[in-house]
Amino acid sequence: MKKWEMVPQIFTGEDCLSRLEQFENERVCLVCDPFLIGSENLQKVLVHLEKKNEVTTYSEIVPDPPIEIVAEGVARMRDHQPTVLVTVGGGSAIDTAKAMLFTMLVSGYDKVKRFVAIPTTSGTGSEVTSASVVTDNKEKIKYPVFDRRLIPDEALLDAQLVVSSPPTVTAYSGLDVLTHALEALVAKNRTTYTDALSEKAVRYVLTYLEACYNNGNNLNARKKMHEASCLAGLAFDAAGLGINHAIAHQVGGQFKVPHGLANAMLLPHVVNFNAKDPEARRTYAKIAVQMGLGNSSLSEQLLVTKLIKAITKLCKKVDCPMSLQEFGVERKVAMERAQIIAQNALKDSTYPFNPIAANESELISVYTKIV
Template identity: 40%
Template sequence: MDTFEITTKVVFGQDALDYIKNFQDEKVFIVTDPFMVKSGMINKITAYLGSNQYEIFSDIVPDPPMELVVKGVEAVTEFKPNCMIALGGGSAIDAAKAIMDFSRKIGRLEAMKFIAIPTTSGTGSEVTSFAVITDKEKGIKYPLVSNSLLPDVAILEPELVKSVPSSIVADTGMDVLTHALEAYVSTKATDFSDALAEKSVELVFEYLKRSYESADDIEAKEKMHNASCLAGLAFNLASLGINHAIAHNIGGKLHVPHGRTNALLLPYVIEFNADIEGYTPSHYTKAAKKYAYLAKLIGLEGANTRSSVRNLINEIIKLQKEMKMPTTLRECKISAEDLNKSREDIIKGALEDACLITNPRKATHGDILEILHKID
């Protein structure tokens, strides 16, 4: 038996921030990063709140460590808000999720509302029960998974992503595509998660390049914001796979941005999961057939399943090149020496990663090693 449930209320489109007016009389704790304060972006949120009714915790850093979560929990339990707002990218929202969850339990703030406002179109964290916290001493990223991490409300305001640099648009956009594709071929995929993933993939191929090319293309910004949320809903239902299992560990050890790492791996992961070499039409894997269907959905014709999968892979590589993305770890300024030092730890961590459980094809040490060789 399966279930389909969306816990988070999603407010989207231009002027979505108006929804914050509902909390102008509440005591609000805002979790964000220093840039949001320095750039004045935070003012777009506080403008809707009553004076002296909010506190800003702006210590968030990329790959937030547990020590930061503890500091945030201490600040929340002292302030005792009615509502917490997370403003920022995946790091801010993930940190806020952990802070919120522990604060509700430790600080007896069970009734505290939690609102997530993403400022990048990538993680989908605003609608997922996942958060990633880093142990910096061990160089390991720990995924937290619990329905208690789900925000009560997600606000998708396209104006907030207009100023995102093009390189970040590329990284986060490829993260969206990876989320959708991994959810689509997951062993936990259903008709409901597939519908969300398919629409996300369509939107990415139609609007990501436009969003990359123009900061003022508000339609493209809005559509990519929606695509990110849809992919988040899809993988929250179906989970992910080997792409994220490896990316989590590359990020933890080599500190390559998450979306960029996913993009490096994606063509080779599709190739691995599809397992199309030497197969006859009657023996194509389920994953291969689903990749082939997506290729046709975005207008890529193929003579058979094998050629359709190849066309999808080639289209992804083409999109990466058009957005001037690196295609190897060396292009990400990771030396051969650093990679060699970390390779075995990355493989070990990937094999132990929870995302690997729902990958459509079982992976061995040698399989992951081969994928790493292709991106070194």
């Protein structure tokens, strides 16, 4: 039995931040990226909160949020005793807020009445998912945490907040969206509903990511990518992910490769590997036809090849290094970590949803394609 539900309320449009006017006489914990402090974007949020509420800001956010940063945030929450949690920023800020909330919840804190996420990048889809990823820097491992209580009550999608996102962040986060969508399409818990969301997300990424990369002020393209990120987040939260993320989490933990870039490096090779599964191969072939990459008279394998070429072409157009060597990791070092990366990938919570139960040697084989 499979279940489909849409939990978060999603608000879009230039006036969606006005939803924050609903809060009066609340103790608001605002979690945001440090570079937002003093910015016009953050002011657009605060103007709706500060008049009628007590707001405390936690902005000590770093990429791939480590356990220590989360612990510091939890200490701040315990001091402040918030009734509302609002997070503004990229995936790291939202994941940090979720991890803080999770820690508070498991310790018995039940005063947070409303959780609102406002993404400023178009990538993780974290504003609508039950997932949070934290990093153990000592062990060099990323830990995804899934809990339905971490799904925000509301997601406010204002594309104007993404306009200032730099090209590199735009590229990596956009390819994270593509990975979410393509993994969800073949994941074990996929449904007709998640397929519809994934297919739309794939179309939007292939159509609009390059435009966002070349001209960050293209508001229409930004809006489409912001929506694609949300659609893909809804899809994978229900359908699951797979070995692309399972390996990428380890690559990020070991070598500090940005998450979206690690996914992008692996994606062509994971699609090729998963295409050994007949149902996955049919699904990839179908999406290739839908994207206009070939017609249905072609063989499924040829259509998969065309899909892989389209992914690789897009990655190159947005200037993504497609190997760890290109990123600056020595091949010898990368090869030495192959076994530990595969072993940890097997334990990753995204691994079980892959259409093929890849063993350790198969995971090593996929990983070494990007070395």
